[in-house]
Amino acid sequence: MKRRGPLPAVLAGSRRGLMAWLLANGIAQAATMAGIAIATRHGFDGLHQPEVVPNVVLAHAAAIAVLGLALMWLRMAERTTAERLGQSYLTATRLRLFDHLNNLPSRVLQKRTQGVLMVRFVADLNALNDWVSRGLARLAVAAITIVSAVGVLAWLDPLIAACVAGAIAVAVTTLAAAGSPLYLRVRELRRARGRMAANLGEKLNVYSPVRVFGRTRGERSRLQKQSSRLAQAAVSQARLAALLRAVPDAASTILTALVLAAGLLRVQQAGWGTLLAAILVVNLLDSPLRDLGRIFVFWQNFRAARDVLGGFLRLPTLASGRRLPPLSPGPGHLALDQVSVAGALTQVSAEAPAGSLIAVTGSSGAGKSTILGLAARMFDPDQGTVRLDGQALAEHDLTSIRQAVGMISPDLPLLRGSIRRNLTYRASAANDAEIADALQLCELHQAIAALPRGLDTRIAERGADLPAALRQRLIVARAVMGEPRLLLIDDADAMLDEVRTGTLARVLRRRGTTILLVTSDPQWLSAADAVWRLDAGQLESVKETKHLHTSEHTCAEVNI
Numbered sequence: 067m068k069r070r071g072p073l074p075a076v077l078a079g080s081r082r083g084l085m086a087w088l089l090a091n092g093i094a095q096a097a098t099m100a101g102i103a104i105a106t107r108h109g110f111d112g113l114h115q116p117e118v119v120p121n122v123v124l125a126h127a128a129a130i131a132v133l134g135l136a137l138m139w140l141r142m143a144e145r146t147t148a149e150r151l152g153q154s155y156l157t158a159t160r161l162r163l164f165d166h167l168n169n170l171p172s173r174v175l176q177k178r179t180q181g182v183l184m185v186r187f188v189a190d191l192n193a194l195n196d197w198v199s200r201g202l203a204r205l206a207v208a209a210i211t212i213v214s215a216v217g218v219l220a221w222l223d224p225l226i227a228a229c230v231a232g233a234i235a236v237a238v239t240t241l242a243a244a245g246s247p248l249y250l251r252v253r254e255l256r257r258a259r260g261r262m263a264a265n266l267g268e269k270l271n272v273y274s275p276v277r278v279f280g281r282t283r284g285e286r287s288r289l290q291k292q293s294s295r296l297a298q299a300a301v302s303q304a305r306l307a308a309l310l311r312a313v314p315d316a317a318s319t320i321l322t323a324l325v326l327a328a329g330l331l332r333v334q335q336a337g338w339g340t341l342l343a344a345i346l347v348v349n350l351l352d353s354p355l356r357d358l359g360r361i362f363v364f365w366q367n368f369r370a371a372r373d374v375l376g377g378f379l380r381l382p383t384l385a386s387g388r389r390l391p392p393l394s395p396g397p398g399h400l401a402l403d404q405v406s407v408a409g410a411l412t413q414v415s416a417e418a419p420a421g422s423l424i425a426v427t428g429s430s431g432a433g434k435s436t437i438l439g440l441a442a443r444m445f446d447p448d449q450g451t452v453r454l455d456g457q458a459l460a461e462h463d464l465t466s467i468r469q470a471v472g473m474i475s476p477d478l479p480l481l482r483g484s485i486r487r488n489l490t491y492r493a494s495a496a497n498d499a500e501i502a503d504a505l506q507l508c509e510l511h512q513a514i515a516a517l518p519r520g521l522d523t524r525i526a527e528r529g530a531d532l533p534a535a536l537r538q539r540l541i542v543a544r545a546v547m548g549e550p551r552l553l554l555i556d557d558a559d560a561m562l563d564e565v566r567t568g569t570l571a572r573v574l575r576r577r578g579t580t581i582l583l584v585t586s587d588p589q590w591l592s593a594a595d596a597v598w599r600l601d602a603g604q605l606e607s608v609k610e611t612k613h614l615h616t617s618e619h620t621c622a623e624v625n626i
């Protein structure tokens with residue numbers, strides 16, 4: 067199949083081999099059906115000889131039974147291979163979506179609803195799998211089987227074959243005509259599902275505004291309306307899909323009637339053996355014909371999912387990957403040069419010398435988080451350049467940038483899993499000594515040692531089952547593991563007082579890391595080497611609180 071749009075090609079890599087196997091299987095099924103027809107014809111013709119030879123008839127009966135078993139095995143093998151093909155395609159597409167998602171600028175991603183993204187990752191991917199494993203694969207086998215069966219029928223009796231071919235052509239034309247209306251219904255159903263997933267995704271939080279503000283009744287009726295729209299779309303889609311499935315069912319029954327009628331007219335010339343063989347072949351056509359209806363439904367679902375996923379995959383991502391060189395090591399000198407971001411920053415220029423502590427301050431919406439986002443290359447500026455150690459971030463591989471930058475933010479919670487996994491999430495190659503060092507630095511060693519499973523203790527999503535102070539310290543420890551040359555701390559004032567004056571201060575006192583800290587706390591502002599004050603997206607002032615020197619000196623001096 068030709069590659070269309072940004073989705074992976076269906077027939078690429080090992081999937082080509084699987085498809086070839088399926089085609090061979092289809093040919094084998096067709097050959098088996100032909101064998102059954104031949105054995106039936108000869109067997110029954112043998113019964114009409116003046117002298118019936120029982121051994122010959124029995125040999126034909128045995129051949130029919132063996133071929134029947136072979137057909138059963140081939141169909142089983144076909145389904146398994148088809149599922150393998152579908153799953154392989156699903157994995158390739160899932161990974162492409164995941165990579166795309168991770169390379170999207172965070173400002174673009176923020177506008178996407180989580181619930182709708184989940185629909186993409188679950189429902190749309192299932193639609194792709196249905197088409198590749200149950201649609202495309204079945205179509206290949208069914209087409210070979212149907213064409214071969216018509217060929218066998220033509221060999222048995224041309225009139226019967228012509229009737230069968232005509233009936234199949236009518237069925238296929240009807241299916242093709244119903245394709246577009248079904249596509250529209252599938253899109254409508256998908257939209258209704260997306261809306262409901264977006265709504266539920268937003269509301270199903272532990273501290274949902276629904277519960278806290280007593281809006282259960284209103285939200286329930288909203289859910290009811292969404293559910294009934296979803297139900298209407300689903301029923302309307304199911305009605306058309308049922309019609310598509312009924313067409314081949316009817317065609318299959320009509321075929322039997324046609325073969326009987328044509329056979330009666332032809333029995334004198336062709337003989338009973340031919341008639342019985344033709345009925346058997348038509349009977350064997352039953353399964354591939356019925357599959358045709360399902361295949362058409364899968365195809366329309368696939369088209370809808372492909373179009374939606376394709377649109378998502380076409381969103382421009384941050385340039386990254388092998389095309390761009392990794393960031394070279396350096397001491398951590400950050401420079402913003404005439405940087406603008408639409409709606410957030412206007413021509414901001416500032417420098418953070420290596421090892422300095424910079425407090426970024428300003429009122430809400432002034433652009434503080436945007437500066438941090440640029441420094442971590444969560445998105446690129448619309449104009450201007452962000453450089454780390456003289457290297458423009460937009461021209462370097464994302465992974466190497468993220469390895470150089472540690473971040474602490476209320477938007478970066480702990481993840482479900484062990485404490486060790488969380489600690490080493492940024493620096494996965496960290497050894498036990500480095501872990502012990504970070505634990506010591508963040509005063510976590512005693513708290514972790516007191517846990518029965520120590521570092522292997524599993525924590526809930528967002529670390530919700532941990533005391534707040536422990537959670538905060540783990541977040542700090544995770545950010546400083548692997549010695550980032552730039553540490554970004556968003557909304558430092560929201561962090562616990564204990565951490566502010568304890569863990570974080572110790573981190574600052576010890577590291578030579580360059581730090582950008584978003585704060586309005588006077589203590590931090592006077593502790594910093596420089597203060598970047600933002601106002602409505604403009605850098606209002608850069609105030610150097612003292613000569614820039616190492617953070618060790620700074621923190622000790624102001625005694626935080």
Ligand SMILES: Nc1ncnc2c1ncn2[C@@H]1O[C@H](COP(=O)(O)OP(=O)(O)OP(=O)(O)O)[C@@H](O)[C@H]1O
Pocket residue numbers: 172173174176177409410428429430431432433434435436437
């Ligand atoms: N994803 C986005 N797309 C478009 N505009 C955005 C996006 N995120 C933030 N903005 C806008 O950019 C401006 C600066 O936002 P930013 O979050 O950097 O401010 P801030 O100083 O960190 O504010 P706060 O202290 O409230 O977090 C705001 O006007 C905000 O509405």
